[in-house]
Amino acid sequence: MQNMGIEVLFKGDNFIRLLSGLWVTLRIAVIAMMFSIVLGFLLGMIMNVRNRGIRGVCRIYLEIVRIMPQLVLLFLVYFGAARHLGINLSGEKSAVLVFTFWGTAEMGDLVRSALIAIPNHQYESGSALGMTKLQVYIYIILPQTFRRLLPSAISLLTRMVKTTSLVVLIGVVEVVKVGKQIIDASRYTNPKAALWVYGVIFLLYFMICFPFSRVSAILERKFSD
Numbered sequence: 001m002q003n004m005g006i007e008v009l010f011k012g013d014n015f016i017r018l019l020s021g022l023w024v025t026l027r028i029a030v031i032a033m034m035f036s037i038v039l040g041f042l043l044g045m046i047m048n049v050r051n052r053g054i055r056g057v058c059r060i061y062l063e064i065v066r067i068m069p070q071l072v073l074l075f076l077v078y079f080g081a082a083r084h085l086g087i088n089l090s091g092e093k094s095a096v097l098v099f100t101f102w103g104t105a106e107m108g109d110l111v112r113s114a115l116i117a118i119p120n121h122q123y124e125s126g127s128a129l130g131m132t133k134l135q136v137y138i139y140i141i142l143p144q145t146f147r148r149l150l151p152s153a154i155s156l157l158t159r160m161v162k163t164t165s166l167v168v169l170i171g172v173v174e175v176v177k178v179g180k181q182i183i184d185a186s187r188y189t190n191p192k193a194a195l196w197v198y199g200v201i202f203l204l205y206f207m208i209c210f211p212f213s214r215v216s217a218i219l220e221r222k223f224s225d
Contacts, residue, residue, distance in 0.1 A: 033160055035103070039100070040111055074169070110156075179200075
């Protein structure tokens with residue numbers, strides 16, 4: 001193993017630091033996803049109202065999120081908020097805000113599509129049973145919406161976990177940043193360390209994202225039957 005570069009992973013607390021960086025990555029993604037689910041449901045229902053003005057504003061928001069790269073949004077929030085608004089946001093808070101902004105739009109569009117896909121007779125059946133509109137949503141529409149959305153929501157979480165690698169550019173010490181620190185500290189003593197460090201980071205991402213991807217595919221097949 002001497003001079004192969006792999007020994008740098010087990011030098012001191014380097015591997016523990018990588019796991020700590022992975023925890024930061026997951027924390028950002030999970031917190032942003034929780035906010036995105038709640039706000040996305042509200043946005044999805046708003047996008048289905050008949051008011052053209054409201055639907056137009058929602059469509060503009062959705063298109064902005066889809067066109068604007070997440071990296072640009074991170075820079076706008078992290079650097080722009082501090083410079084022009086006088087708000088001193090940490091890198092992690094900026095990341096959560098940006099990923100929530102992005103995830104809410106994606107989740108909202110998924111909710112909108114799921115609601116549209118539910119046949120009208122489902123609404124009519126609830127009304128025929130004497131239910132109010134709120135009861136129809138709670139007991140009939142929302143359970144079906146959850147069922148349709150679950151695979152897509154898991155897929156969105158997977159994408160969010162992978163996209164968090166961008167936050168290294170605003171100073172967040174997540175798993176990629178920790179890996180770079182280890183490589184820089186070992187540049188002269190272990191010049192081959194980069195391959196092993198980034199290889200382990202790849203495996204860590206794979207171990208997190210692959211199970212989510214498989215669960216999403218299984219649920220999608222199950223619910224489509």
